Amino acid sequence: MTVLLAVLALLLGGGAAPASAEPNEGGTKKLRDALEAAAKGHLEAKAKLENSRRRQVELTNELKAVEVRLVGLNAQVGEVAAQSYRLGRLTTASALLNSASPEAFLQRAAELDVMGQRDARRLHEYQIAQATAAQAKLAIDVEVREQQKQVAALAKRKRDAEQALATVSSGASGGFSGSARSATPAKRNSDGSWPAESCSVNDPTTDGCITARTLHALRQAQAAGYKRYVKCYRPGGDGEHPKGRACDFSAATSTFKDETATGGDKAYGDSLANYFQKNADRLGVLYVIWYRQIWLPNTGWRAYSGSGSPAADHTNHVHLSMN
Structure with missing residues (x-):
């Protein structure tokens, strides 16, 4: 019977990932709100400038x-x-x-x-x-x-x-290198600002919804070759996922692994994080978290520590938050 269940699990795609492997946005609600306000304020001031x-x-x-x-x-x-x-x-x-x-x-x-x-x-x-x-x-x-x-x-x-980052960051970090293909710019208002968007577009990675700008970023990343497992909408919580403004890109091929990425998986995550950072202005990126580092448009890459698990430290997935 055990063997039969194992075979069925393989045929159905390996079964669900352990709960501990599921990504989270890390930090407290207060921290996320502060980072969002700072990043949004930066993008608005930059557009006006x-x-x-x-x-x-x-x-x-x-x-x-x-x-x-x-x-x-x-x-x-x-x-x-x-x-x-x-x-x-x-x-x-x-x-x-x-x-x-x-x-x-x-x-x-x-x-x-x-x-x-x-x-x-x-x-x-x-x-x-x-x-x-x-x-x-x-x-x-x-x-x-x-x-x-x-x-x-x-x-x-x-x-x-x-x-806001002072409690979870030890200061500037090196970020991630690599070539980055230029993304097709997302739509802006005539004054250069980002139009307000709601969670109104079908999320191709779940049965939920995302914003049009989030979908554009997802498709642009996939067109650039980043086609591993990704999950965007997630109900509940107070972060960007339930608002349709965030996606988690697994470093592994087919699911989220409850382990720190190494080798080719680490290189994939490095390249993807660099891609979103380089194309942040074209896509409307709010911030990126990967491998104990966070990038915001007004600070650059900073060290970022979670609770120690691969999901909390973002060492098994790249987190993307959109404006």
């Missing part, structure tokens, strides 16, 4: 174009002023006095009207160009202040993340 820098470039180019136009308009306005100085203002009275006949008078009056319209148009265009240049300069000053604000916000978010 980059958007402000793009806007400043646009305004600077606009200002340069207006200043070039002002040079030409300034020359035209100078001609009007010089002409007025030399000839004085041509009025209907002076045109009449200097006209030898009614026909000459009408011709001079028409010339007066044309000159007046031309000069008024030149002066109006000059005034508009001056106002546009002044507005562009003020707008550039606003963008500079916005950038200073966001740089300060980035520094604060980094401090927040480091303070």
Whole structure:
């Protein structure tokens, strides 16, 4: 009977993994909330900073174009002023006095009207160009202040993340090396920020749901060759899994093993962790945990210790959390 059950287990895929092999997000709810807030705040400030820098470039180019136009308009306005100085203002009275006949008078009056319209148009265009240049300069000053604000916000978010990690981290770590294929960028808002997403897409790894951005990251990783066992949605708990914003990628081929990865399994996890870190900005990665290290966009790789088990220390799987 025992032999028969063993055979059936093999035919059905080896049976369920031990409960202790199932991954967890590690740390306390307070730690996870703090890391999420710090990472999200960093990504939001970074998007605002980059958007402000793009806007400043646009305004600077606009200002340069207006200043070039002002040079030409300034020359035209100078001609009007010089002409007025030399000839004085041509009025209907002076045109009449200097006209030898009614026909000459009408011709001079028409010339007066044309000159007046031309000069008024030149002066109006000059005034508009001056106002546009002044507005562009003020707008550039606003963008500079916005950038200073966001740089300060980035520094604060980094401090927040480091303070949150203080209880579980001994400081900076080396991370993981290896070549990383560039992922296709996920969709962003027009201002560069990440759109809010709910757990509304079918999770291909479970019978649950995930966000569209999480699914995109999963598919991009698989397209890059990372096709070992993965599980995303997990009901219950207070982390990102029940929100559809996290996936666990096993270092082993077919399931989660209750053992620390070594050899080819360790190399696979190293490469995958490096892939997500290198493509974090393209995919919308919030943080990555692998082999007693955690990566956040505002701190880089940091040492990260769990309770000592392969699941808690993330030495048997790569954890991915998405924005």
